[in-house]
Amino acid sequence: MARSSPLRRLGFGLFCSIIVVLCLFPFYWAMVSSLKSGTEIFATDLWPKALTFQNYGTILQDASFGRSFLNSTLVALSTVGMALLLSITASFALARIPFRGRKRILLAILSVTMFPQVAVLSGMFELVRFFGLYNHCSALILSYMTITVPFTAWTLTNFMREIPKELEEAAIIDGASYLTILVKIFLPILSPALVTTGLLAFIAAWNEFLFALTFTLTNQARTVPVAISLLSGASQHELPWGNIMAASVLVTLPLVVLVVIFQRRIISGLTVGAVKG
Amino acid sequence: MSTIALKNVTKSFRDHQIISGIDLELSGNACTVLVGPSGCGKSTLLRLICGLEEPTTGEVHIDGRCVNTLPPVERGIAMVFQSYALYPHMTVFDNMAFALKISGCSKTDIAQRVHKAAKTLNVEHLLDRKPKELSGGQRQRVAIGRAIVRHPKIFLFDEPLSNLDAALRVKMRHELARLKAELKTTMIYVTHDQSEAMTLADTIVVMRDGRIEQAGTPLSLYHHPENLFVAGFIGSPTMNFLKAIVEKIQSQYLVLRFDSGETLSIPITRAELSARKPSLSLGETITVGIRPEDIKEEVSSTEDGAIFSGKVSLVENLGNETHVWVTLPGGATLNLRQAKKDVPHALGQEVALLVRAARCHIFDPQGKAIQRTQKEAACSP
């Protein structure tokens, strides 16, 4: 490695660049397209001749889009909140309290994550109808939990197992109840893991399409991915690509902001110094 | 000051019996040290006492009350873990205040108690730091501080110094001795370090495979080990063991013959001999134990004993004393302790050693000691 020739380094650089371009080009294209106007959108220029924010204006003035944006926020936040609450308590039990059938439950949780969404779609639909949640945001929250909880519970269980047993025992001797141990000891130590899994759950809920399309009917309950797919132009045969691209960029922004905010908290090694020297 | 009593306590994990029938009573301000090889169940015994584990059978009593079903916090016990187990996200102050906060102490009370404990342990200037910003020794102090702020009736220490380097360990050992005198509480201390056990203990309990081999004062264990295991475990360098055959049993003496041909007559009374059932018979192989400091090099000595000759195979010069290992023709080795003033030995040198009969320990074929009163008298030089 030490004596890699310039040629090899050049090759490596080229290889990396190709990967980066391949990955980022769709995003770049969406961004650029959203800044084009009219028929220019069908030109293959890499940079628009005239920058315009007209598409953004249209989207932002669209009341139904605003409504979907709010719905998405509500659904994603609720999903994350409830998924974390459920999976924190579940993983504490699964990781820390010995009981019969613990392994089987963990295995069941893992296997649930393997089902494709389509497989549970009709069953889920029946459930949603049964509870009278059709065309309600809560239908989405409920169904998204089936996607997120197994994943967050599984991940948090593994993180929670890593916490040294002595910490818990020291707290027990100090007189802490299980709830105190969970809230005062485990959660602060796990905060990087919570942020990471919470963020992933948020992204999954934010981008989900199939359930959102199936369980909602009107703008009242629609989330952004569905709303974007249903954007229509002046006539039936015209797709408003500029608007679609602008909307896509707009819905990606919250995710970017969240990741930027939390990236500093996604640090590992917080337990250093807890146990041993 | 509390009493702790274990009544026929056993503990099994699945099918493995880790603690097999322990009876033990501790009382007063005493420091009891549990020693034994790794995996013999010392930590498990400690966890049974503090309530982190429940005994499979038997009862744990504290101050005369059965505490089997009492949660740890209600037992009035504090424990210091080998790994410190400090809460990593809390400052030193919060670490020490955690138990007090849970028990509902007032803020001023907490601050006062934490500061007092911090002062005792010399960690006052560290109260705002997080555990990861402390050295090993400082972490250990904080862990001890966390235990003493609660004013527990009983302190449990599980190998608290084993993660420290040698110099720091000695220093902390002295501080623990000081703390022990200051706190005047019942202490149980687990270690596998001899010198910690000998210096801190009022009572040493030697364990092996989940059983108590012997319990007693440090010196009684040193001078009167009840079996081969205790004899070999207590004392450093370890006691020398030589196999010998019972050649004659006389009214005041037991005559033994070693593999290498030497004979040794051990003063022992008939009564002492017959204390061992079934009584020793001629031709049985027994073990003779002799501590390194009880082997002498004066061949001209008039003292009773056996004289062995061998070659020096290893010399450990510690400055204040020297440990010399001598290989006997039969292949056995004897190690002896030379005072500083003695002439140093060279490797390969031929030496003659006097094993003093009066100071020998003898163990029957099952490894149980045959105690003799004459040995004690001979112990004061």
Ligand SMILES: Nc1ncnc2c1ncn2[C@@H]1O[C@H](COP(=O)(O)OP(=O)(O)O)[C@@H](O)[C@H]1O
């Ligand atoms: N929770 C447990 N489950 C199963 N085996 C255990 C458990 N705790 C301890 N043991 C076993 O008990 C034995 C004694 O352990 P321990 O008391 O920690 O020994 P020591 O502290 O004397 O080194 C070990 O063999 C260990 O594997």
Ligand SMILES: [Mg+2]
């Ligand atoms: Mg141990």
